Amino acid sequence: MIIIKHVDEFFEMMKPMIRLISSALGANCEVVLHDMRKPEHSIVGIENGHITGRKVGDSSTNLGLEVIRKPEEEGDLLNYLTSSKDGKVLKSSSLYFYDEQGKAISSVCINYNITDFMMAANVLNEFIRTAKKVDETFTGDINDVIEGLLEEAVEKVGKPVPFMQKEDKLKLLKYLDDKGVFTVKRSMERVAMFLDISKFTVYNYLEEIRVKSN
The missing domain is CATH 3.30.450.20 (PAS domain)
Structure with a gap:
């Protein structure tokens, strides 16, 4: 007072x-x-x-x-x-x-x-409003994009690669396939190295995944 x-x-x-x-x-x-x-x-x-x-x-x-x-x-x-x-x-x-x-x-x-500030704020809020947040990697090297997607895939599976069983690897490969990783040249070799399996095994796993999806 x-x-x-x-x-x-x-x-x-x-x-x-x-x-x-x-x-x-x-x-x-x-x-x-x-x-x-x-x-x-x-x-x-x-x-x-x-x-x-x-x-x-x-x-x-x-x-x-x-x-x-x-x-x-x-x-x-x-x-x-x-x-x-x-x-x-x-x-x-x-x-x-x-x-x-x-x-x-x-x-x-x-x-x-x-009043004018609130009207301006409404216009700005409408301008910056988006439907959803999407993770996008901006880089000049496609390998950086693949590395980022590999990290995301491991998070989705929920366990480190050395502890993954076949079903875990299938889940990881499906995530990568859905994200378009295998449209990139030589990506299969990188994924095979990452999972410590052969390129042939990656190919077979992908075939299995795609057959189930169809």
Whole structure:
């Protein structure tokens, strides 16, 4: 709770402060200074009032009235989302000040119009949206692609090559076949070496796999 001892001096000091904040953040940023001792006409300073359509002499908001009614409850609200009467989406923060008796006497509220940002975000999200994530190897050497697919195949089988039985090797070869590895020249020799079996065995295993698939 922020306690203010010299109320009149506080308001005189805060009026240039809200101008400073609005100037720094631009025309989309409304900054409001409230004198909560008179809620019917609490706005004593406002910059960029076009955001909510308010002016000096206008009243407190419903949030301000709640703080006046229950000063013992913490009224500060930071970084919340709200909207204006004409539909602008606002990113807002409200900071309250109290006198020595604990009564709410003032608040500074920032309402930033983020409508355009949200519309832009929707466009960007639509642009970057994809149907799914796919692993793709970008390289100048086809051998790098094959090595990557061999590693993926071992992960799919779930055990190191020295512990693989025939069924495991069939599963690995089917994965490689489905991925198009054997369309590459001399790939069968590389796979045979990787599995520590003959090229002839790889060929027979592939025939067995393809017969079952058909």
